[in-house]
Amino acid sequence: MTTLADQPVTASNESFKLSMLLNDTRYRSLTFQFIALVAIIAFMAFVGGNLVRNLTEAGLNISYAFLGEPSGYDINQRPIEYDSQSSHGRAAVVGLLNTLIVAFLACVTATIFGVIAGVLRLSNNWIVSKLMSFYVEIFRNVPVLIWILIIFSVMINVAPSPRDFRGDDAVASMWLFDSIAVTNRGVYLPKPVMGDGSMIVLAVFALSVIGIFAFRNYARKQLFDHGRMVPVFWPSIGLFFIPAILTQFVLGNPITLSYPSLQGFNFRGGITILGSLIALWFALAIYTGAFIAENVRAGIQAISKGQTEAAAALGLRPNRIMSLVVLPQALRVIIPPLISQYLNITKNSSLAIAVGYMDVTGTLGGITLLQTGRAIETILLLMAFYLTVSLLISFFMNVFNNRMKLQER
Amino acid sequence: MKNTLFLGALACTALTAGVAGAATLDEVKARGTLNCGVTTGVPGFAEPDANGVWQGFDVAVCRAVAAAVLSDPNAVEFVPTTGKTRFTALASGEIDMLARNTTWTFSRDVDLKFEFTGVNYYDGQGFMAPKDLGVTSAKELDGATVCIQTGTTTELNLADFFRANGISYEPVPIETGAEAVQQYNAGACDVYTTDASALAAQRANFEDPAAHVIMPEIISKEPLGPLVRHGDNEWADIVRWTLNALITAEELGVTSANLNELAAGSDNPEINRLLGTEGDLGGMLGLDADWAERAIGVAGNYGEIFEKNIGESTPIGLARGLNAQWTDGGLLYSPPFR
Numbered sequence: 098m099t100t101l102a103d104q105p106v107t108a109s110n111e112s113f114k115l116s117m118l119l120n121d122t123r124y125r126s127l128t129f130q131f132i133a134l135v136a137i138i139a140f141m142a143f144v145g146g147n148l149v150r151n152l153t154e155a156g157l158n159i160s161y162a163f164l165g166e167p168s169g170y171d172i173n174q175r176p177i178e179y180d181s182q183s184s185h186g187r188a189a190v191v192g193l194l195n196t197l198i199v200a201f202l203a204c205v206t207a208t209i210f211g212v213i214a215g216v217l218r219l220s221n222n223w224i225v226s227k228l229m230s231f232y233v234e235i236f237r238n239v240p241v242l243i244w245i246l247i248i249f250s251v252m253i254n255v256a257p258s259p260r261d262f263r264g265d266d267a268v269a270s271m272w273l274f275d276s277i278a279v280t281n282r283g284v285y286l287p288k289p290v291m292g293d294g295s296m297i298v299l300a301v302f303a304l305s306v307i308g309i310f311a312f313r314n315y316a317r318k319q320l321f322d323h324g325r326m327v328p329v330f331w332p333s334i335g336l337f338f339i340p341a342i343l344t345q346f347v348l349g350n351p352i353t354l355s356y357p358s359l360q361g362f363n364f365r366g367g368i369t370i371l372g373s374l375i376a377l378w379f380a381l382a383i384y385t386g387a388f389i390a391e392n393v394r395a396g397i398q399a400i401s402k403g404q405t406e407a408a409a410a411l412g413l414r415p416n417r418i419m420s421l422v423v424l425p426q427a428l429r430v431i432i433p434p435l436i437s438q439y440l441n442i443t444k445n446s447s448l449a450i451a452v453g454y455m456d457v458t459g460t461l462g463g464i465t466l467l468q469t470g471r472a473i474e475t476i477l478l479l480m481a482f483y484l485t486v487s488l489l490i491s492f493f494m495n496v497f498n499n500r501m502k503l504q505e506r
Numbered sequence: 507m508k509n510t511l512f513l514g515a516l517a518c519t520a521l522t523a524g525v526a527g528a529a530t531l532d533e534v535k536a537r538g539t540l541n542c543g544v545t546t547g548v549p550g551f552a553e554p555d556a557n558g559v560w561q562g563f564d565v566a567v568c569r570a571v572a573a574a575v576l577s578d579p580n581a582v583e584f585v586p587t588t589g590k591t592r593f594t595a596l597a598s599g600e601i602d603m604l605a606r607n608t609t610w611t612f613s614r615d616v617d618l619k620f621e622f623t624g625v626n627y628y629d630g631q632g633f634m635a636p637k638d639l640g641v642t643s644a645k646e647l648d649g650a651t652v653c654i655q656t657g658t659t660t661e662l663n664l665a666d667f668f669r670a671n672g673i674s675y676e677p678v679p680i681e682t683g684a685e686a687v688q689q690y691n692a693g694a695c696d697v698y699t700t701d702a703s704a705l706a707a708q709r710a711n712f713e714d715p716a717a718h719v720i721m722p723e724i725i726s727k728e729p730l731g732p733l734v735r736h737g738d739n740e741w742a743d744i745v746r747w748t749l750n751a752l753i754t755a756e757e758l759g760v761t762s763a764n765l766n767e768l769a770a771g772s773d774n775p776e777i778n779r780l781l782g783t784e785g786d787l788g789g790m791l792g793l794d795a796d797w798a799e800r801a802i803g804v805a806g807n808y809g810e811i812f813e814k815n816i817g818e819s820t821p822i823g824l825a826r827g828l829n830a831q832w833t834d835g836g837l838l839y840s841p842p843f844r
Binding site: 181 | 589590593594614617618639647648649650651656657658661662664665666668669675677678680681688693694695696
């Protein structure tokens with residue numbers, strides 16, 4: 098033992114020779130790392146220098162002054178005030194918000210699709226499990242751009258155009274008592290209009306949401322302390338709807354709905370959800386949902402069968418086994434790949450231009466780039482945007498993951 | 507994203523290859539082909555025919571330049587570009603010239619560092635709508651959904667027009683003309699707007715062209731012409747004067763029918779200078795004496811090219827209008843060959 102331990106000491110006493118950088122395993126990796134580092138720095142310096150030199154030769158320069166100039170173009174979906182006199186910078190922000198909107202909607206929907214499909218794929222029912230594997234395989238193995246285009250072209254060709262709603266013998270009609278119009282330009286929903294006293298209704302609604310959480314806590318306490326099962330589902334539903342609706346009636350309908358109606362070329366006076374948003378949202382959700390389904394399946398299968406059997410032996414019903422025993426444990430396997438699916442959705446949303454949805458790639462990286470010709474500046478900015486958004490999503494999901502993961506002792 | 511990737515890739519090419527040097531003429535001669543940027547397909551202007559051979563009004567300019575420089579009108583590599591990719595393709599040196607319904611504007615000329623070498627079609631932006639919509643003027647379009655090709659001057663004109671008239675609209679941005687037509691025909695937009703010439707060209711391909719009207723308003727000036735990179739004046743001169751040779755040929759009555767006869771020498775000194783039997787205009791350009799004869803020989807003079815591709819006898823059926831010779835009340839006016 099002592100002789101073995103002594104050997105490195107004697108080795109380090111040897112005088113350092115240059116050949117040891119290559120021949121000695123202790124230094125070799127360092128040598129190569131150093132060489133790689135120098136090569137990368139040299140390459141970056143070469144590319145950067147080349148860029149600057151070529152730009153100067155072509156008489157161009159890197160400048161972000163264009164961000165303050167009027168953009169001159171219009172955007173069809175404006176989460177914030179914007180018109181053609183607003184600046185390119187503002188157009189970029191509008192685009193960024195549009196990216197975040199579609200990414201958020203698609204993440205939520207994809208998670209729902211994925212969890213349902215992933216759980217059902219393990220169903221004992223042959224038809225259900227085969228249907229779900231069919232869904233997963235079909236949607237996972239066709240590129241998302243194709244799905245976006247398919248869904249969009251089906252939508253614009255199948256849904257009626259607004260002019261079909263016109264006239265006495267209209268070909269198309271609105272849904273749900275003339276309140277919702279589904280057209281090939283988008284879906285028009287009634288918009289709530291806040292009248293006097295509507296704040297009270299909203300306050301009651303907020304209170305009842307808090308009430309739901311309180312009730313669930315109470316039910317949990319009853320279960321843990323006294324072993325009594327208090328039904329939770331129907332009371333929660335009741336709490337959600339009844340107080341707010343009652344207040345609405347008692348106060349004499351302070352919140353009214355403004356229904357969309359056909360005026361001129363389009364429906365107006367409601368909430369518009371653009372067809373391009375729907376197509377993009379749905380395509381991203383259903384495509385990524387297929388991947389999430391596989392993650393969920395992997396997570397569930399990672400939980401040993403003994404857990405399920407033990408829970409069943411305790412007398413839990415199958416849906417409770419899934420929601421109380423299996424899924425909470427499966428989450429720690431599911432969440433890390435889920436993070437990367439969320440990042441994929443955010444990045445894939447840049448395919449928006451295929452259906453004319455004005456995301457940040459469409460405004461800043463599309464029209465602004467072309468109208469100003471500032472390719473390098475806009476692409477750099479675009480990269481920074483996506484990097485920031487992705488890192489933020491990653492950060493928050495990692496925080497969530499850390500809270501969810503098994504606390505090992 | 508395709509295009510962004512493409513732009514990114516081009517930017518990288520530009521970085522490593524460097525902005526192409528000054529002598530485009532030498533490069534083209536050494537390569538033996540002319541790289542000419544065209545549209546991805548606008549009937550009459552630039553579109554491959556059934557045999558995959560590019561045909562059209564803009565294509566004819568590329569072929570004329572190739573004939574003048576390389577003595578072969580078929581020595582052209584046509585590079586289809588979209589509204590988004592065209593300028594990067596030209597700036598990076600991927601193409602030697604761009605002949606693609608591109609509007610000559612101040613900022614493109616000055617800020618983007620391009621050199622417009624003339625105007626081969628005086629156009630203006632128009633609107634097309636289905637006849638049964640009952641709209642007769644663009645000013646009645648309040649609240650309409652408008653399909654528009656993104657990244658073009660038409661996008662800006664549209665915003666200006668509606669703003670100036672105090673009416674509102676919903677833009678539907680679309681990448682290529684073909685997709686725009688698809689959406690327009692499906693009723694996803696009420697109106698389609700682009701250059702009036704392209705509207706006529708695309709309407710010609712509809713099932714029932716008569717069911718669509720082009721509004722009388724022309725809301726912008728769109729002088730369309732070939733362009734090259736800034737900084738290579740010799741190359742710009744060649745493209746500019748090839749176009750001028752086609753226009754001058756029509757003015758002087760040089761046609762594909764009498765070209766050979768006139769090239770042998772005529773009584774008109776300007777025809778002689780143009781066709782190289784008098785003076786040394788070709789030599790001044792760095793070409794030989796017959797350059798213009800070859801350029802005109804490809805498909806005839808400007809008027810013949812116009813009639814063959816987009817004139818009134820074609821399905822596109824455009825009248826000469828502003829694009830008539832100045833002697834016929836149009837705007838075509840080539841500086842003299844002297």
